[in-house]
Every structure is written in structure tokens, then in C-alpha cells.
Amino acid sequence: xxxxxxxxxxxxxxxxxxxxxxxxxxxxxxxxxxxxxxxxxxxxxxxxxxxxxxxxxxxxxxxxxxxxxxxxxxxxxxxxxxxxxxxxxxxxxxxxxxxxxxxxxxxxxxxxxxxxxxxxxxxxxxxxxxxxxxxxxxxxxxxxxxxxxxxxxxxxxxxxxxxxxxxxxxxxxxxxxxxxxxxxxxxxxxxxxxxxxxxxxxxxxxxxxxxxxxxxxxxxxxxxxxxxxxxxxxxxxxxxxxxxxxxxxxxxxx
Numbered sequence: 001x002x003x004x005x006x007x008x009x010x011x012x013x014x015x016x017x018x019x020x021x022x023x024x025x026x027x028x029x030x031x032x033x034x035x036x037x038x039x040x041x042x043x044x045x046x047x048x049x050x051x052x053x054x055x056x057x058x059x060x061x062x063x064x065x066x067x068x069x070x071x072x073x074x075x076x077x078x079x080x081x082x083x084x085x086x087x088x089x090x091x092x093x094x095x096x097x098x099x100x101x102x103x104x105x106x107x108x109x110x111x112x113x114x115x116x117x118x119x120x121x122x123x124x125x126x127x128x129x130x131x132x133x134x135x136x137x138x139x140x141x142x143x144x145x146x147x148x149x150x151x152x153x154x155x156x157x158x159x160x161x162x163x164x165x166x167x168x169x170x171x172x173x174x175x176x177x178x179x180x181x182x183x184x185x186x187x188x189x190x191x192x193x194x195x196x197x198x199x200x201x202x203x204x205x206x207x208x209x210x211x212x213x214x215x216x217x218x219x220x221x222x223x224x225x226x227x228x229x230x231x232x233x234x235x236x237x238x239x240x241x242x243x244x245x246x247x248x249x250x251x252x253x254x
Contacts, residue, residue, distance in 0.1 A: 001076045001077065001078060002019055002020055002021045002035075002055075002076060002077040002078075002079075002080045003019070003020050003075075003076045004017050004018070004019055004020075004074060004075055004076055004077065005018045005019065005020050005054075005055070006018040006057075007074075007075075009071070010059075010132055010133075011130065011132065013061065013062040013068075013071065014059065014060060014061045014062065014071065014103070014130070014132055015059075015060050015070075015071050016049070016057060016058070016059055016060075017057060017058055017060055017070070017074075018052065018055070018056075018057040019035075019055050019056060019057070019058070019077060019080065020054050020055045021033075021054075021055040021056065021077075021080040021082070022054055022055060023080075023082070024048070024051070024055055024056045024080065024082045024083055025051055025052065025053055025054065025055060025056065026083065027048050027051050027056060027082060027083030028083065028087035028088075029087055029088050029090055029110055029111050029113070029114035030085070030086070030087045030088030030090075030107065030110065030111050030182075030213075030214055031048055031082065031083035031084060031085050031086075031087055032045050032046060032047050032048060032082065032083070032084050032085050032107075032190075032213060033045070033046055033048060033056065033058070033080055033081060033082030033083065033084060034046075034079070034080070034081040034082065034084060034187065034189075034190045035070070035077050035079065035080050035081075036077065036078045036079035036080075037066070037069050037070055037073070037074045037077060037078060038078050039078050041066060041069060041078070042065070042066040043066075043079065043081075043187070043188060043189070043190070044066045044067060044070065045084075045187045045190060045209075046058045046059075046060065047059070047103075047106050047107035047110065047161075047182075048082070048083065048106075048107075048110055049106045049107075049109060049110055049133075050110070056082075058106065059103055059105070059106035059132060059133065060103075061102055061103035061130075061132075063103075064236045065236070065242075068244075081190060084190050084191075084209060085190075085208075085209060085210070085212055085213045085214075086210075086211070086212065086213075086214065088111045088114070088180070088214055089180070089214070090111070090114045090115060090118060091118055092118045092119060092120060093115070093118075093120050093156045093157040094120065094121065094155075094156035094157070095120070095121045095123065095154065095155045095156050095157075096112075096115055096120045096121070096122055096123070096155060096156065096157045096158075096159060097123040097124075097125060097153055097155035097157070097158050097159070098111075098112065098122065098123065098124050098125065098141070098158075098159045098160075098161070099125045099127060099147075099158065099159070099160045099161075099166050099170060100124065100125070100126050100127065100128075100160070100161050100162050101126075101127050101128045101161070101162035101163035101165075101166060102128045102130050102132075102162050102163075103132070103162055104160070104161030104162020104163060104182070105126065105131070105132055105133050105137060105161070105162070106132075106133065106161075107161045107162075107182055108124070108137075108159065108161045108162075109133060109136055109137060109140060111159065112124075112140050112141065113140060116140060121142050122140065122141045122142050122143075123141065123142065123143045123144075123145070123153065123155060124137055124141040124143070124144045124145065125145045125146075125147050125153070126144070126145070126146055126147070127147050127163075127166065128162075131146075152173045152174065155177065156177070156178075157177070157178050157179075157180065158170055158174060158177060158178070158179040158180070158217075159179075159180050159181070160179065160180075160181040160182065160217065161181075161182045162182075162184065163184065164183070164184050164185075164222055164225055164226050164229070165222075165226070166181070167179055167181035167217035167220065167222060168217075168222040168223070168226075170217065171217050171218050171222075175218070178216065178218075179216065179217035179218060180214050180215070180216060180217070181214070181215060181216075181217040181220070182212075182213045182214055183197075183199055183208045183212050183213050183214075183215055183220070183225070184229075185197045185199065185208050185225060185229060186229065187208065187209050189209075190209040190210075191209065191210065192207050192209060192210040195207070197209050197212075199212075199215070199220060199221070199224075199225050200220070200221035200224055200225075201215055201216075201219050201220055201221075202219045
């Protein structure tokens with residue numbers, strides 16, 4: 001078991017977890033982990049927010065049954081795998097503009113810290129009402145913009161996290177500027193065996209878990225990815241509602 005050393009609820013549907021898992025402490029910027037609450041729980045990919053000498057911390061946003069389970073009930077974890085995926089290509093770019101949505105602020109902060117050390121100027125464009133970790137963001141980013149939708153600004157590199165819609169929109173706004181995007185997709189094992197996280201990049205099949213999670217946005221077939229992700233929505237909705245009913249029954253008995 002992997003103990004949750006600290007759990008801080010930062011919103012009704014979100015919390016920060018600090019987890020003891022020493023093997024994750026060697027993680028690099030932009031990598032992620034797979035966690036499982038109990039033996040019967042579904043594995044969940046989570047971005048690393050910060051690395052600690054005995055493990056890591058992460059932001060959990062309840063978007064389905066498994067993430068709500070982590071927010072509401074988890075005191076320790078049955079399984080933690082990581083660090084997984086390829087690190088973000090950290091180097092000097094110049095002006096780097098991050099476009100984030102909801103929980104995407106966590107991987108953005110993880111990468112932004114490393115880019116700051118390479119003397120990049122960092123801009124943050126947050127595009128959702130829920131702005132977690134705002135104080136942390138203000139201490140790292142040089143400028144901040146709150147946007148209702150994607151808007152064109154000047155930068156040498158764009159980075160998107162938390163949404164598959166953002167990179168598709170930015171690709172149209174900035175067809176000549178590099179855009180590095182974190183792909184948001186389902187995963188089961190995160191070692192390249194299940195093929196659930198497959199995506200089309202330049203017409204070739206890639207796996208988000210081992211080839212990503214970062215890809216050049218102009219090369220990704222975002223439309224096909226989002227179509228496939230929508231296929232899971234009804235099942236996720238049913239599972240989430242059943243779990244909420246179970247939580248309610250528990251609260252009534254206590």
C-alpha cells in the first residue's frame with residue numbers, strides 16, 4: 001500500500017494528494033503516474049504536480065467514478081506506477097504561452113517550473129471557471145490571462161493541458177507556431193499493451209502512454225480522438241451516478 005501523507009480538499013470536487021511512493025521521486029517534468037485506490041478500483045492516470053524525496057503530489061479533479069473515489073474516500077492507494085510517459089522537451093524557447101483547462105493547471109505548473117529555469121518567459125491563459133492552484137501559478141508565470149475561449153497571442157511556443165479541444169482550436173489560430181499538447185485519453189495499463197490510448201499522429205498510430213503524453217498538436221488527429229473518447233461517456237455517467245448513490249447511502253447510515 002502507498003500511504004496518502006496529506007490530503008487537502010481545495011474545492012467540492014477537487015483535492016491535492018501527497019503520496020509516499022519513492023520510485024516516483026525520480027520523475028522528470030511532464031511525466032505522470034497510474035494510481036489505483038483499491039484492488040477493485042479502475043486505474044487512473046494522474047499528472048505529477050511536484051516531486052518530493054519520498055514521492056510526489058498531484059491534483060485530483062473528480063470527473064468520473066474513479067477520480068471521485070480518490071477525492072471522497074482514499075486514505076491510501078493499492079497501486080502506484082510511475083514515472084510514466086516521456087518528459088516534456090525542456091529547453092530555452094523564448095516566450096512560452098500555456099493554455100490550460102481545469103485540472104490541466106497541475107501538469108502546466110510542473111512543466112513551467114522547469115522552463116523557468118531555462119529563462120523562458122511564461123504566459124498563462126486559463127480557459128475554465130475552476131482555477132485551482134492560482135497562488136502557485138501566480139508565483140511562476142510572468143503574465144496571466146483569463147479567457148472564455150482560445151484567443152491568438154504572440155509566443156514562440158504554445159503548450160496546452162487539460163483539454164483536447166484547446167489544441168485543435170490553437171492549431172487553427174497559430175498554424176505556423178509549434179504547439180506541444182498533453183493528450184487527454186483513457187488508459188488501462190500505461191505500458192503500451194492495452195492500446196486504449198492510441199491516437200493518430202501524422203497518420204501513424206501512437207500510444208499516449210509510452211509515446212506521449214506530449215505531442216506536436218499540428219500532427220494529431222484531434223477529431224478522431226475526441227470521437228472515440230465520447231464513446232465512453234454514457235458508461236462513465238452511469239458508473240458515476242451509481243457511486244454517488246452508494247456514497248449517499250453510506251452517509252445516511254453513519
